[in-house]
Amino acid sequence: MHPMLNIAVRAARAAGKILVKQFDQGQPIDAVSKGPNDWVSEMDKAAEQAIISTIRKSYPDHGIIAEESGQQAGSDNDFQWVIDPLDGTTNYLRGIPHFCISIALLHKGSVQQGVVYDPIREELYTASRGAGAQLNGRRLRISPKVELKDSILATGFPFKAKHKLPEYQQMFNNLFEHCADMRRAGSAALDLAYVAASRHDGFFEMGLKPWDMLAGELLIREAGGIICDFNGGHNYVQTGNVAAGAPKVLKQMLPLMRL
Ligand code: IPD
Ligand code: CA
Ligand code: CA
Ligand code: CA
Numbered sequence: 001m002h003p004m005l006n007i008a009v010r011a012a013r014a015a016g017k018i019l020v021k022q023f024d025q026g027q028p029i030d031a032v033s034k035g036p037n038d039w040v041s042e043m044d045k046a047a048e049q050a051i052i053s054t055i056r057k058s059y060p061d062h063g064i065i066a067e068e069s070g071q072q073a074g075s076d077n078d079f080q081w082v083i084d085p086l087d088g089t090t091n092y093l094r095g096i097p098h099f100c101i102s103i104a105l106l107h108k109g110s111v112q113q114g115v116v117y118d119p120i121r122e123e124l125y126t127a128s129r130g131a132g133a134q135l136n137g138r139r140l141r142i143s144p145k146v147e148l149k150d151s152i153l154a155t156g157f158p159f160k161a162k163h164k165l166p167e168y169q170q171m172f173n174n175l176f177e178h179c180a181d182m183r184r185a186g187s188a189a190l191d192l193a194y195v196a197a198s199r200h201d202g203f204f205e206m207g208l209k210p211w212d213m214l215a216g217e218l219l220i221r222e223a224g225g226i227i228c229d230f231n232g233g234h235n236y237v238q239t240g241n242v243a244a245g246a247p248k249v250l251k252q253m254l255p256l257m258r259l
Helices: 003-025 042-058 089-093 162-178 188-196 210-222 247-257
Strands: 031-035 038-041 063-066 079-087 100-107 110-118 123-128 133-135 152-155 181-183 202-205 226-228 242-245
Touching: 003 042, 003 079, 003 100, 003 110, 003 123, 038 042, 038 089, 042 063, 042 079, 042 100, 063 210, 079 089, 079 188, 079 210, 100 188, 100 210, 110 188, 110 210, 123 188, 123 210, 133 210, 152 188, 162 181, 162 247, 188 202, 188 210, 188 242, 202 247, 210 226, 210 242, 226 247, 242 247
Parallel strands: 063 079, 152 181, 152 202
Antiparallel strands: 031 038, 079 100, 100 110, 110 123, 123 133, 202 242, 226 242
């Protein structure tokens, strides 16, 4: 395993341990609002601190961008770590055992290492650029599906930005009419990992942040899939509008998403 991936894994496992310990106690956790339907708890912050301190020990000069702490020192470094300490906070706070930790390492803007860790199922998704994607060490390949009508798509609803609902609903209707079924499980990073693992054939969501998608981006590419914006272009990090999937499935999705 690449030494930098190894540190990402160590950091993700440390955060997972903290999250699961509290989760298993089944006690209510206080959360404060960051915006409409947007919550952060002490657990998001504790997980984030564990990740940051693990990375800092090995790479004190690297930049770090984390959901709850923002850009840390080292913003001019070629290496930037992008961290979602708890993806699926709403699930976590409701006792729904579906959430993960997502950590990506960028070098000069391109993702080199990615980890998505589901600490409940102990599923560790890893990818190094050029070296493939793995789930618990087993090589991942994108779904072999070729027809949208046979495909299961994952999505996330625009619950923090309801003004986007008409546009989203139009897209959802178009896609739902032509696919087999849809899932909304509540963690975008796991949705992307599931696409890499061919549990889903495609995925789309509006308004994602870099920490939701960058580790998943590498998992999907290394598994042989495609990730793009709603026009089939490269602006998914800038726009937050992400579509991904098996190449032939995605090709049939995109025309249905142009409104
Ligand atoms: C959220 C989850 C959710 C997605 C949202 C994300 P968070 O991340 O990934 O599935 O629909 O867009 O913001 O806030 O739980 O880290
Ligand atoms: Ca959040
Ligand atoms: Ca997230
Ligand atoms: Ca989060």
